[in-house]
Each structure stands twice: as structure tokens, then as C-alpha cells.
Amino acid sequence: MRYLPLTPADRQDMLAVIGAGSVDDLFVDVPASARRTGLVDLPLHAGELEVERELGALAARNRAAGQGPFFCGAGAYRHHVPASVDHIIQRSEFLTSYTPYQPEIAQGTLQYLYEFQTQVAALTGMEVANASMYDGSTGAAEAVMMATRVTRRKKAVLSGGLHPHYSSTIRTSTHVAGVDLIEQPAALDAEADVIGAIDADTACVVVQTPNVFGEATDVTKIAEAAQAAGALLIVVVTETVSLGLLKSPGSMGADIVVCEGQSIGNGLNFGGPYVGLFATREKYVRQMPGRLCGETVDADGRRGFVLTLSTREQHIRRDKATSNICTNSGLCALAFTIHMSLLGQTGLRQLAAINHAKARKLAQALGKAPGVEILTKRYFNEFAVRLPAPAAAVVETLVARGVIAGVPYSRLAPKAGMYDVLLVAATETVTSADIETFASELNGVLA
Amino acid sequence: MQSIGRPTQPHAVEIKPDTLTGARGLLQDELLIFEHGGWDKTGVDLPQAELDASDLGDLVRTDVIGLPGLSEPEALRHYVRLSQKNHAIDLALYPLGSCTMKHNPRLNEKMARLPGFADIHPLQPQSTVQGAIALMDQLAHWLKTLTGMPAVALSPKAGAHGELCGLLAIRAAHEARGDARKRVLVPTSAHGTNPATAAFVGYVVEEIAQTADGRVDLGDLAAKLGPDVAAIMVTNPNTCGLFEREVVEIAKLTHAAGAYFYCDGANFNAIVGRVRPADLGVDAMHINLHKTFSTPHGGGGPGAGPVVLSHALAPFAPAPWIIHHEDGLSLDEDPVGACGRMSAFHGQMGMYVRALSYMLSHGADGLRQVAEDAVLNANYIKARLSDLMTPAFDGPCMHEALFDDSWLDGTGVTTLDFAKAMIDEGFHPMTMYFPLVVHGAMLIEPTETESRDELDRFCEALRLLAQAAKEGDVERFKGAPFHAPLRRLDETLAARRPRLKWTPADEAAAKKPRAAE
Numbered sequence: 001m002r003y004l005p006l007t008p009a010d011r012q013d014m015l016a017v018i019g020a021g022s023v024d025d026l027f028v029d030v031p032a033s034a035r036r037t038g039l040v041d042l043p044l045h046a047g048e049l050e051v052e053r054e055l056g057a058l059a060a061r062n063r064a065a066g067q068g069p070f071f072c073g074a075g076a077y078r079h080h081v082p083a084s085v086d087h088i089i090q091r092s093e094f095l096t097s098y099t100p101y102q103p104e105i106a107q108g109t110l111q112y113l114y115e116f117q118t119q120v121a122a123l124t125g126m127e128v129a130n131a132s133m134y135d136g137s138t139g140a141a142e143a144v145m146m147a148t149r150v151t152r153r154k155k156a157v158l159s160g161g162l163h164p165h166y167s168s169t170i171r172t173s174t175h176v177a178g179v180d181l182i183e184q185p186a187a188l189d190a191e192a193d194v195i196g197a198i199d200a201d202t203a204c205v206v207v208q209t210p211n212v213f214g215e216a217t218d219v220t221k222i223a224e225a226a227q228a229a230g231a232l233l234i235v236v237v238t239e240t241v242s243l244g245l246l247k248s249p250g251s252m253g254a255d256i257v258v259c260e261g262q263s264i265g266n267g268l269n270f271g272g273p274y275v276g277l278f279a280t281r282e283k284y285v286r287q288m289p290g291r292l293c294g295e296t297v298d299a300d301g302r303r304g305f306v307l308t309l310s311t312r313e314q315h316i317r318r319d320k321a322t323s324n325i326c327t328n329s330g331l332c333a334l335a336f337t338i339h340m341s342l343l344g345q346t347g348l349r350q351l352a353a354i355n356h357a358k359a360r361k362l363a364q365a366l367g368k369a370p371g372v373e374i375l376t377k378r379y380f381n382e383f384a385v386r387l388p389a390p391a392a393a394v395v396e397t398l399v400a401r402g403v404i405a406g407v408p409y410s411r412l413a414p415k416a417g418m419y420d421v422l423l424v425a426a427t428e429t430v431t432s433a434d435i436e437t438f439a440s441e442l443n444g445v446l447a
Numbered sequence: 448m449q450s451i452g453r454p455t456q457p458h459a460v461e462i463k464p465d466t467l468t469g470a471r472g473l474l475q476d477e478l479l480i481f482e483h484g485g486w487d488k489t490g491v492d493l494p495q496a497e498l499d500a501s502d503l504g505d506l507v508r509t510d511v512i513g514l515p516g517l518s519e520p521e522a523l524r525h526y527v528r529l530s531q532k533n534h535a536i537d538l539a540l541y542p543l544g545s546c547t548m549k550h551n552p553r554l555n556e557k558m559a560r561l562p563g564f565a566d567i568h569p570l571q572p573q574s575t576v577q578g579a580i581a582l583m584d585q586l587a588h589w590l591k592t593l594t595g596m597p598a599v600a601l602s603p604k605a606g607a608h609g610e611l612c613g614l615l616a617i618r619a620a621h622e623a624r625g626d627a628r629k630r631v632l633v634p635t636s637a638h639g640t641n642p643a644t645a646a647f648v649g650y651v652v653e654e655i656a657q658t659a660d661g662r663v664d665l666g667d668l669a670a671k672l673g674p675d676v677a678a679i680m681v682t683n684p685n686t687c688g689l690f691e692r693e694v695v696e697i698a699k700l701t702h703a704a705g706a707y708f709y710c711d712g713a714n715f716n717a718i719v720g721r722v723r724p725a726d727l728g729v730d731a732m733h734i735n736l737h738k739t740f741s742t743p744h745g746g747g748g749p750g751a752g753p754v755v756l757s758h759a760l761a762p763f764a765p766a767p768w769i770i771h772h773e774d775g776l777s778l779d780e781d782p783v784g785a786c787g788r789m790s791a792f793h794g795q796m797g798m799y800v801r802a803l804s805y806m807l808s809h810g811a812d813g814l815r816q817v818a819e820d821a822v823l824n825a826n827y828i829k830a831r832l833s834d835l836m837t838p839a840f841d842g843p844c845m846h847e848a849l850f851d852d853s854w855l856d857g858t859g860v861t862t863l864d865f866a867k868a869m870i871d872e873g874f875h876p877m878t879m880y881f882p883l884v885v886h887g888a889m890l891i892e893p894t895e896t897e898s899r900d901e902l903d904r905f906c907e908a909l910r911l912l913a914q915a916a917k918e919g920d921v922e923r924f925k926g927a928p929f930h931a932p933l934r935r936l937d938e939t940l941a942a943r944r945p946r947l948k949w950t951p952a953d954e955a956a957a958k959k960p961r962a963a964e
Contacts, residue, residue, distance in 0.1 A: 001813045003550055003741075005898035006820050014823055014899065018830045018843075023819045026826055026843045027721060029690035034726040042592050045810035048554050055804060058585075059563025061578030063571070072568040075791055082491060084519055086560075089745075092537035093530035096551050099747040101543070103938075104931040105870055108533035109746040112526070115480050118948035122513035128947045134604040134749070137791035145647075165791035172765065172787025173611065176618055176649045216506050245500065247508050260791075269559075270579050271569030271792025272604065273749030285945065291747070295953075296941035299926070299934035302469070302476075303956075308941040314607070314643035315881075319652040324643035327605040327737065331745030338526060341480050344516020347489035353498040360499070378503055399572050407570040414781055428493070 001045055065268060065404065069434035071362070073382040073425025074212065074407040075136070075163050075238040076271060077263045079351075080429055085265050085338045089331055099291075099327070103306045104298075109330065110305035113293040116337040123243050123340075124257040125250025126279035131291040131307075132333040133276030133325065136260025137169040140206065140236050142278070142289040142323055143256045144174050147204035147232045149287045149322065155180040156204050157197045160187040161211025163238055164413040170206070179203075186409075186416040188375055188384060191217040195225040202229060204256075208236040209249070212412070213423065214379040216246055223253025232256060240264055240277065241427075242380040244345075244352030256280045264343075265335030275332035286312060289323030351428060355381035358426035358435075365439035366424070370446050375421070382425035384409065387446070391422040394445055401441040474932055477528040481515055481949045488516040532932040533746075534875045540897055540905045544847045544878035544890025545638065545686060547716045547738035552808065555741065555801035564800050569792035573777050579796065580776040584769050586803045590734060590753055593814070595725030598761035601753045602794030606713055609733025609752030610644040610680070612765055612789055616731060616756060617678045617707045618648055619763040619786040626705070628677035634663050636687055636882040641680040641711060650677060657884050661687040661840040661849075663697055672704040682711035683727070684718065686882040687840060688825065688847035688890065698728025707731065707760065715739045716894070717822055717846035720815030730757040736795070740802035751798035765789045820895035821846040824902060828891055831906040835913040839885045846894070852887025860916040862887040864924035868915075871923075871930045872908040 006014075011023070020026055027035065046054075065078050072078070089095065093108055100106030100113075113131045120129035133139035144156045156179055158167050164186075171181055182197050184190070194205040205226050210216040223233040235249035237259040249257040259277035266274060280288060286309065294308035314321040343351060359381040367374050371388030387394055391408035398405040406424035409416065426435070469476035500507045517525060534541065541548035559565060567576055583601055590599045600616075603609040614631070621628050631645035634655045642652040656667040663681060672679075679701050683691045691697060701708045710724055710732035716739040724732050736742045737750040744750075756764055763786045767778040778793060809817060822845050829838055829848035837854040838844075852862045866876030866889075878890040893902060915923055928934065 001809065001816060003552055003808070003896055004813070004816055004820055005896065005901075006823070007899075010899040011820075011823060014827045018823075018826045020826070020843070023823055026819075026822050026845075027690075028843060029692045029845075030718070030722055031692065031695050031727075033695065034722050036721055036723065036726075039811040039815060040592055040720060040723075042589060042811040042814075043807070045813040046807050048808070051554060051804055051807045052558070054807060055558045055582075055800065056561065056563075058578040058582045059558075059561040061581065062563040062567050063575035064562035064566040065568055065571070066562060066566050070568075070571075072571050074570050076569055078566070078568065082519070084523060088523070088526045088530075090556060091527070091530045093533040093535045094526075094746055095556075095743045096536035096541075096548075097533045097746050098541070098543060098546055098548060098744040102534070102866070102870065102876055103936045104867070104928050104933050105532070105534040105875065106746075107932050108529035108531065111477070111479065111529050111532075114947075114949070118479075118481065119514055121948050125510070131747070134608060135790055138604065138608070138789075163791065165788060168766075168788040169790050172615065172789065173647070176615065177647065178649060216503065218506060243508070244512070245498075245508060246503070246506050248510070248512075251508075251510060267565045268568045269565055270567045270576065270796035272790070272795040273751075273797050275749075285947070292945070292947055294941040295946040296937045298936050302933055304933045304936045306936050306938050306941045308938065308947075309945060311942075313639075315639040317643070318639045319642035319646035321639070321643040321646075324607040324611060324640050324647050325605070326607045326640050327735075327744075327748040327750040329749045330747030331743065332749055334746065338522065340514060341517050341525070342490035342519065342522050343514070344485060344487075344489045345512040345514040346487055346516055347491045347493060348512065348514060350489070350493045350496065351491070353500075354493060354496040356498070356500065356503075357496045360502070378506060395572055396574065399575055404568070404571050404575065411570060411780070 069403045069437045071406045071424045071426060071438060072404055074412060074423045075260060076268055077239055077425060077427055078268055078429050079263050079427050081265055081267065081339060082342050085335050088338050089335050094334055100307060103304060107304060110293050112334055112337055114295065114305050116333050117293060119337055119340050120277045120279055124279040125248025126257050127282040128285050129277065129279035130288055131293050132329045133278050133290055134329055135274040135276045136238055136258055137166045139258040139276030139278050140166050141170045141173045143234045143258050144170050144179060144204060145177060146256065146287050146289060147234060148179060150232060150284055151203040151230060153201050153203035154178055155201045156206065157182045157194045157202060158184060159191050159194050159207045160184040161191055161213060161215060162206055162208045162236060163212040166236060186413055188213045189215045189377065192222060195222060198225055198229045198231055202231040204232040204234050206234045206236060210239065210242055210380045214376040214383040216378045216380055218252060220252045234258065239380060241352050241355055244348035245356055246380060261336045265339030266332050273329060273332050275329040275336055287322060290325050290328060354428045358430050359383060362424065362426040362435050365435050366442060369439060369442045381427055382423060385422050385424060387420050387422055390419045397445050398441055403438050403441050405438065474531060475528045477525060479949050480517060480525060482954045483515060483517060483521065485515045485517055488518060490516055490518045490522055539873055540893060540901050541875045542877045542891045542893050543875060544892040545713055547892060547894055549741055549894035550896035551741055551743040552805060555804040558804040559797050559800040577775050580769060580778060582803060583799060584776060586799050589806045590755060593719060594755045595723030596755035597758050598756040598764060599753050600756060600764040602765060602789045603733065603752040603754055604790060604795055605748060605750035606733055606735045606752045607640040607644060608789060609754045610640055611647065612754045613709050613731035613733060614644055614648040615786040616760045616763040620760055621677055629675045631677055632671055632679040634681060636685055636884045637680060637682060638686060638711060638713065645680065661689045662691050665693055665696060668697065669700055672700060672706065676704055676706045678707040678709045680709045680711060682714060684714040684845040688844040688849045689840060690845055694727045713738060714846060717818055719818045720811065721818045731760055736798050736802040741805040742798045742801040749795060749798065751795035767793050817895050824893040824895060824897055827902060828893055828906060832909055835910055847890055847892035849885060850889045851885045855916060858916045859921045860924040862889055864927065865912065867927040867935060868912055868924045870928040874905060874908060
């Protein structure tokens, strides 16, 4: 077996050193009733070639986004990732290291985490950011829990524009903590409605911009209303590239910002692994979940970095910790920070501008199809359209015509009744020919 | 080569002067990306786009974002220089107990990057991702077969997230019977994530005592079980590296009290292919794909923490569920009865591919050998060090060897000092001061992917260090590490005055020539 270095002779020698007759002697503490003598009913070992064949066959049964016109978004976006990003994250010293518990031999990881935190803070317009969460949705749930700790209140208001998977993730992990969730009905452009739901018991309001329908909102007034009532504004961003074009949540008064960082540096990967960005105000830092990297000096006075404020964390505080999170998304955060370092603000702005231009072009093209209405008014690279037919059926029909048309809203929220709403996204990876094909095939389907 | 007049042999000097720049040979003193001065630079060539943001009005960002750019060669240098300051499995044995730092096969990386897995969207039509769903189904089959459990929830994103998933299912199962319970029992030796998760799910955490031989105290467990106990959370093999001999009895007591047995599967590597958790009476157990099934630890993630579930808990598994149809597979993304959704989309697909690639490579026979070699390696280390260091418990260990610090008594050297001296000898320290129940704990997990030579090299280094400590060579330990990229770091300063991001004021200080100090 190619991953097992011990030879049969090694094993015999080592058993002799241990003083055991056989390896079974080492499993003596296992109850006899649970000792399995034979092999489990699974295939035997296989060589690289065989494994490649088997997994290659499974991969071939999927239609990769790059195979043709592709317009899915709704929280996961197909962007071009520079080749050097994947090269660097596969370096052994990054790929095969772990959480930097020993800072003297983990400065590589710690420095990029410090750079990552600085980039995330700048991007979101916030004072501090942590070293990553699993993804945007779990980060949003953690943000709600954090708001309940900061305010010592138990009520959270979720906007109707929040991604339904995010609402569901928040609901799953906060209802057991006794959080009273006020979930507003799905609405294309009703972020300000959360203001009416704020009262003296409200810990936070959660608003997404651009929202799940693509609508971008100035949340300044929501922030003012929340803060006037002693509540926090949590802003969710599922498309981080939008921050190259749209006002930062921090500049609009957000107290906590949670982003899905997949768009920068990370592929679609069928939904994971992704990377959650989590940023807040400095005064709340001790209530933050997750790891934080901080600057310090070594015994010779040289600058260095360590994990810090870990008295918030589970390995120290156990049942009093701010979160149970341990392993986070280190390597995805590395991919993010490399890609962001390559882009710089100049490249990010340019990338965002291209995305916006592509989406406008797509909207112009689709808007001409019979019975199609563009529903989103101010969008970044994604918008909602109303179709004259159920969106899921149209999408399925377009698959046969070679186009992956987008995400029917009903797939995210089957009970919301918006069967005719389709979410479509256009990033820099979409070509003019893709847009023309989509428009003409849609015409064909709807005609 | 002309050698007249040139010294051909290096000559030793007594004093090694500091370098003038701060660099040390191959180790560069690398600035932060913010200190390279590339505020207007970009390393990505993008087509010029006409920015027409008239439709966005006052939503357009006008501030300076504060993100520097690097050209590709600068970026490569920056990150490669950083990488050289990290220890890694590929460099040497990485005996971090409880973390299972085994070799990460590169075939897994290649497979995960096939466009058919890497370039598919979680919400594209299910008819276009039948291979992906089939892969999830196959992974589920392997996990269920290896554990003997009837169901598995794949979506949790790491071990602690798996614990959350398991306890949510347990809570939902109790609530479905109208039997809300309040307490969760956790041994004193548990991972910190166990009590943190139980508290997160709204339970009161109570500790179970440990016996002198490092196992759950059955008497204490029986005394603390009661009608308000929702679950126990027991790691098996436990964090002392020992198999819970009475595990079947633990399960019986737990079930008799109407509670569920949550098993922390962080240490599954010790028993994979040899013991099925179902045969021990387990109701739920997470499996860290980044431990037992070799997906890379990546500097702290991403991981994946699928949770196997008993018949009683399966109906409460979170979304999505894989559904078999006559003409294919589908994902039910909003199943009735589920305890909810752990995250957006379907979990860590990239990790599923890597884990299945590893499983197929090893097969049933190889996986059983994995457990045997992991346990053999740990016992070998224990045997080779026991005359100099003090094992915390007698008898064979499982996949990790645990020592306490009583052998350091009177030397003036602590567990921390010893660990830091290991860095100078080229090894990553073991897990220190955990489990909490053992004084000055040193938890060594070699894994099965270490060769006999590497194990001997490691044991020899530890033996030399142990002898040095006992012979009074205290300076070697107190000042260590001397040969790492940095000396010991001031963690107190970092916490007392948190600096969590770079600011422009830091740049001048960083660029000040060292020689001028």
C-alpha cells in the first residue's frame, strides 16, 4: 500500500520492541464482542490509475460550468482564479500544516492570516476581522449569536431579502439557544421593512446586500434605526466581489459584517469548502467567534504573529466559549488572500466593473424575451427575472439546449410561491456569445 | 577549478554575528503585503471595462479601499518566503495528538480538481450533477459500512460542526417525544469542543469523573445519569489515547436512562476497519475527514465532519438528504422532519472527493492496516521512551502515546520548554497540556504514515532531549527555540494590547534597518 511505509519486517521488529506477540495484543482493550476479525464489506485497495478511472467516471457525469453558457449565482459565483493561487496553496508548507499552535514554526500561516484579517477589514470597511469562518451562512449564524451576547437580548430580525439557506442555517443553530427569530416574508426590495420590527428586545437585524434577488441597498437608515434601539446591524454579503464597486457595509454603519468569500480565490466546488469573512467593531472583539491572529514580538524583539485572545475559544473556555468552532477555513482563506493580493484595489475595482457591465448586458438581452420582466432595480452582477412560465421547468428545458440558465428562487424557498422568479448572474467568465446564446434559447423556449 | 588563494574548507567561527538585514540565509525577513508599496499595482490583467454605474447612484464605493496589489513574481516570492517559515507533515513527523497529522495523498488533490467536481455549482439543475450526488452517496456508503451505522449526515463542515449536528438531532429526537431534557454529560478529559457545543445547543454541561486508569468512571456516570440527561459525549478511543474498555456498558447505562450516546470520532483512525462504532452502542458520531481520511489540514481547515446516526436519530438528520429513484439520485434540500440545515448548500464537496479517493486507494484491507499501523507506531514510541519519560497510564495505548511531566520533576524544565526544544531538533511538538486530566500532558500521535526510520529519528531526538533535561542542561530548554524562524513569542503582549491588523504606522517601524537599531 503506497501510503504505508512499514514493511512486514518492520512490524515484527517493532512488536518485539513493544513486547507484544501480535498487533491483536494492542487491541486487547476492545470488548471481544466488538472485535472484527475479517474485513468490512468494501472493495480492496486500488492503484492510482484505478482510482482515477473510477472518480473520473463520476466527474464525467457532471456538467462543468465551463462547458457552456452558465449563469448560476445565488450565493456561489464562478470567477476566474489566477493559476498562481492554486499553485501556492498546494505548497506542502501550507497544505500539510495545521492550526498554528506553535507560532515559532508557523509564521507563514500566521502572517498570511494577519494579512487576510487586514484585507477583510479594509474590504468591509470594518475595524477588525477574524481568521475566517466555515462559510458565509455559518458566519451569519455566529453573528446572530454574537449579537445576543453583546446586547444581552434574544430577538433577531431577518430581512426577507436574506438568502433562504442563510435564514435556515441561522434558524437551525439559534432556536436551540432560545433566540426569538422574526423572519420577514420574501420580498425583492423591502430591506427597510426590518425597521418596523425593531423593538427594545431586538439584539440584531440581519440584512443582505446585494440581497438574494440581487438588489443592492443603502443600509445607513437601517443601521441608525437599529442602533437607536440598542440593537446591532448585521450585514451579509454573499458576493464579495461586489465590494469593489458598492459602498462598504462599514461605511453605512454596520456593526457586524459577514461575507461569503468564495468568489475570491475559490472555485465553485459544488458548494464547499468555502470561506466565511467575519468583521466587526473593535469594541466587540472579545465577543467574536473564531480565531484571531495578532502581532507581537519574539524574545529577540523581532516582529511576529500569534493566535490571540484565545480565552474566548473552546479549547480554553469550554462551555463558556463564544463559539464551538475549532478548525475553520485556513486554506480557503489563503486562496482568498493570495487572489486579493494579486488583484489589489485597482484590480478588484476593475473586476467588479466588468461583472457589473456583464450583468447589465445580460439584463438588456433577456429583457427583450417575450414576457420576461427584469425585477431587480439596482444590481451588481446578479438580478431576478420574472418568467411567463415556472422557472424550474424553463431551466430544465434550457439544460437540453446547452444553457445553465440560473437558479429558480423556488429551489431555495419552495414555500414562498415565487415559482416564476429566476435568479441569473453574470461574472467576468461569461462571454458575449454566452449571453447571446442564452437570450436566443430563452426566446426559443418561451416563444 | 582554480583553488590557489581560495579557502576550500569552511572554517568554524565561535561567534555567529547577526546579519545586517535580518535575513538568515534562505530565510528572508519578509515584509507584509501592505509594506511592499503596491497601492496602485495589480497582478491580474483584466480587459478594460467601461464603468457605467449610473444605475447604482449613491451606492457606488468612492473611498480608498486600502488593498495593495502585487505582480505575479512578487506574489510568488512573498508566499514562498512565508511558506518556508512553516513546519509541515511533508517536512517531518508532526505528532500533534488528537489531530491525526497523516500524509495527504496528492492523488486526492488531483481528483478534487477535476472540472466535473471543482467547477460545478451547488444549485445547477440536479440532472446535471448526477455524478456529484453519486459520489456523495458512495462516500455515505463507505462511512456507513465502516461504522456499521444506518445513516450519515454529510454536510457538517468540521468536527465541531459535526458535534453541533449530532446534538441538534438528539435534541430534535427528544423534543419529538415531548421529552425536553436539560443536561449533557462530558468526561473531564474531553476536547473543548464537546462542552462548547453542548452549551451552544442550550444544555447544561456536567463533567463525568475519570478512573485512575484513564477511563470514564462508570459509578460516577451512573450517579449523574437521570431523566433530564439528553446525551453523553464520549470520545473513543479517548483523549488519553485509550480504548474505553467498558464502552458497551456505558452505552447500556446511557440508553437505560433514555439518553443518547454521542461519540466524538476524532480518534477513529485507531479503529477504522477493526471496530465498528455501531457495535459499541453509539447513536451519533462525527468523523473528521481531515483526520482519518487524509484530507489536508491546510493550516487550520477546511475540514469536514460527517455524522453517522442510529435508526433513532436518522429521521432528524439535517438537509440535504440523498434520495434514490429508479432513474437516478436527487438531493432533497428541504426534507420533512430534518433538524434544519447546517449551512448553505450541501457541505464540503471538495473534501468528499478527497476522502473517497483515499478510501478507494486503501480499500477495506488498507484501512484496517491503517488502524493497525497507527496503533503500532504509537506503542512503539511509547515503548522506546518509557524508560526516560513517564507514560500517563499503563498498558497498551491506541494511536497516541500520552506522557505526563513527572519525569521532569526537579529539572527546572516544563512541558512547554521541552516542546520548544523539540522545535530546534526539527520536529513539531506534540499536543501539550491536553488532556487536562494529566499533569503537563504530552500527547504524541505519530499516525501510520511514518516510516520506521522517521520514528527512530524522532525517538532518538526525544531521548537526547530527555537526557539533557535530566543532566541539568536547562538553558537548552528555557531559551528554546534558538533555531526556528523566530524565538519564543510574547503571547501575553499580544493579548494585552491586541493588534489584529496592519496600519500604515507599522510600515516605518518594519522597514527600519536592523543595523541602525
